[in-house]
Amino acid sequence: MTVQLELVSEHRCYGGWQRYYQHASTAIGLPMRFAVFLPEQTEASSAKAEGGQPMGTTRRPVLIYLAGLTCTEDTFTVKAAAQQYAAHHGLILITPDTSPRGAGAPGEEESWDFGTGAGFYVDATTPDFAKHYRMESYVADELFTLATTVLPGDAERVGIFGHSMGGHGALVLAQRHPDKFKSVSAFAPIAAPTRCPWGEKAFTGYLGEDRSQWEQYDASCLMSQQTTAPYPGGILIDQGLADQFLERELYPHVFEEACAKVGQPLVLRRHDGYDHGYFFIMTFMGDHIAHHARQLGA
Numbered sequence: 001m002t003v004q005l006e007l008v009s010e011h012r013c014y015g016g017w018q019r020y021y022q023h024a025s026t027a028i029g030l031p032m033r034f035a036v037f038l039p040e041q042t043e044a045s046s047a048k049a050e051g052g053q054p055m056g057t058t059r060r061p062v063l064i065y066l067a068g069l070t071c072t073e074d075t076f077t078v079k080a081a082a083q084q085y086a087a088h089h090g091l092i093l094i095t096p097d098t099s100p101r102g103a104g105a106p107g108e109e110e111s112w113d114f115g116t117g118a119g120f121y122v123d124a125t126t127p128d129f130a131k132h133y134r135m136e137s138y139v140a141d142e143l144f145t146l147a148t149t150v151l152p153g154d155a156e157r158v159g160i161f162g163h164s165m166g167g168h169g170a171l172v173l174a175q176r177h178p179d180k181f182k183s184v185s186a187f188a189p190i191a192a193p194t195r196c197p198w199g200e201k202a203f204t205g206y207l208g209e210d211r212s213q214w215e216q217y218d219a220s221c222l223m224s225q226q227t228t229a230p231y232p233g234g235i236l237i238d239q240g241l242a243d244q245f246l247e248r249e250l251y252p253h254v255f256e257e258a259c260a261k262v263g264q265p266l267v268l269r270r271h272d273g274y275d276h277g278y279f280f281i282m283t284f285m286g287d288h289i290a291h292h293a294r295q296l297g298a
């Protein structure tokens with residue numbers, strides 16, 4: 001596979017490197033951007049990066065983070081305080097943008113909860129969106145492959161987590177691709193998108209009016225249909241109780257019920273006073289990265 005990754009910028013960080021890349025995405029059919037933190041355990045070097053060669057010789061576990069509505073690859077990178085924990089455990093952290101940019105689909109710029117910045121990590125099937133809005137394929141196939149071939153990630157040790165729309169993405173992609181993602185966690189995920197306004201709007205636009213098609217991208221529906229626990233090592237979810245979106249959009253109790261029904265171990269922690277933002281996320285980031293490090297054998 002010949003892949004041209006354009007290094008947009010790199011920054012020394014906790015003994016490793018924080019990098020931003022752009023590339024021509026085959027899944028999306030447009031340029032895409034992602035950020036990656038390479039811990040020093042990958043033996044990254046700026047000389048190798050300048051030469052455009054794969055950097056690092058030691059394959060390390062990878063953790064993919066999916067961000068929420070309105071975010072880019074930069075949001076988690078600068079706001080979540082995650083690199084210090086990844087450096088400690090020797091984990092590679094990768095976070096993609098949240099949608100195609102400049103797809104030209106009708107209505108994609110009209111609202112902050114649909115279209116640009118709101119790809120919902122699905123492969124769209126409606127005619128207006130099917131060509132470029134293919135975020136499931138982008139994350140689970142293209143980014144996964146980049147992370148474990150061009151970048152020095154270990155393909156057998158990849159985990160996934162995310163926040164809000166990205167928490168939904170993590171819980172769904174993990175269940176749809178358990179062969180690829182060996183650990184999963186989420187911050188304030190949209191846990192039952194077929195029941196909430198954000199999910200109804202996105203799924204109507206990306207998947208069409210037939211609600212039976214939506215269930216394949218609803219973490220709670222997927223979990224309730226499992227015959228055995230897909231993640232026997234456990235799933236971790238943190239939820240703030242002062243979250244402004246909790247009642248209307250998130251429904252963590254529905255996912256909790258689905259896990260109980262199929263015997264999926266779940267640690268769902270509810271925290272007084274925490275809202276939906278990155279101060280909440282950074283508070284519990286160390287626990288999430290430790291959860292993945294344990295399950296990935298980092």
Ligand SMILES: N[C@@H](CCC(=O)N[C@@H](CSC=O)C(=O)NCC(=O)O)C(=O)O
Pocket residue numbers: 067068069070071075079112163164165166276277278
């Ligand atoms: N613009 C919106 C708020 C958008 C918002 O809160 N986005 C969240 C994710 S929400 C679910 O996916 C986010 O992560 N924002 C980035 C940040 O830096 O906080 C509004 O007007 O309410």
